[in-house]
Amino acid sequence: MDQLINDIRQKTLQHNQNNITRTIAYLDYYQHFPEIEWAFLASMVSRNAGWNMTDLKTHTYQNLLSSRMLDYLFMTYERANWFIFSDAFPQLLLYKHSVEQQKPLFHLLKYFYVSTFMIDEWMHFWFHQNQKRLRTALIINEQNLIQKPVIEEPFFKWRVFRNIPYVLQEKIHLNAVLFPTITGKLYGLSIKKFTKLTKRIETGKMLAAILFSDSLYEEFKDFALTVNPTGTRFEYEQFSGQKQIGAPSLEQSYPTIEHENNVRKDWYVHSGMKEKWWNNVSITPRPIGEHFYKKRNLLKRVANLREKISYMKNGG
Secondary structure, eight states: OHHHHHHHHHHHHHHTSSHHHHHHHHHHHHHHOTTOHHHHHHHHHHHHHHHHHHHTTSHHHHHHSOHHHHHHHHHHHHHHHHHHHHHHHHHHHHHHHHHHHTSOOGGGGGGGTOOHHHHHHHHHHHHHOOHHHHHHHHHHHHHHHHIIIIISSHHHIIIIITSHHHHHHHHTTOOEEEEEOTTSOEEEEEOOOTTOHHHHHHHHHHHHHHHTOTTTHHHHHHHHHHSOOOSSTHHHHTTTTSOOSOOOOHHHHOOOOOOOOOOOOOHHHHTOOOGGGGOOOOOOOOBOHHHHHHHHHHHHHHHHHHHHHHHHHTTO
16 A cells, blocks of 8 residues: 555656646546546646736736736745645545555545545545535535635735735636637636635536536537647637737746645644535526636736836836
8 A cells, every 4th residue: 555655646746747737637537537527627727727827927917017926926826726736636546546446445545634524525426426526525625725725824815815916806807717619719707706715616616517518518628638738828819810818838937836745734624514515506608708808908908008107207
């Protein structure tokens, strides 16, 4: 068992290098184990994190925010996504080995500091094969996982989430998770009240409902399997006929970040579970591309105006 545990640790480290490696690892896993729907959701949300990261390198954001704030925002995206992968991927790999050995190995999750909540849920899935329940459980787990070490961590809390640029971004609902198709249409949701745990769980469930909707799932999957992740919005903008948000690739933009992997507390033991987190959600998927780019164009105009004002102040 020691060899298996070490092997899982090494594979998790290998695939948790950056946003691109995480996105690919989740998708590759989903192709082998399509019953684990959360892996596809995680891959698509990870793509969005990459787009948000490289947005910070665009002319618009460079004009709007200080270099320090840009760095803080990047570290927020990176830390949250790194943290989730470090917890989730050992779970996925232990399921893989359980299938191969035809027996549940989820008792080994304790060696990866996975919540007792998920150990119970994986056992439930093993015997009952309720795919939607496991998908929801993983959403509940990942959002609880990042609440203390990211959302409420003093560095991120005061330098990012309570900073004026982030608060304004929240107010105008600028952030969104997009699910593209190769026909050029964009579906998804605007992200609201990101610091609120219950709201993030509800958003995760709604995103899953959109992604696995009968009418659109094949289109989203086609996009994911056709387009290699680069971390830039050109991945989907190439299908709209014009490049609208220019940014360098993620691996050109950022170095590999070394993270401290502190032993984490079990959120389930310390904070408990709310029954409403299991509640079903209902949503009708609608294209949101026009709405999203209307907000982005507004942001671009504000950035250009600020640049002109700065230029005039400096005697231009």
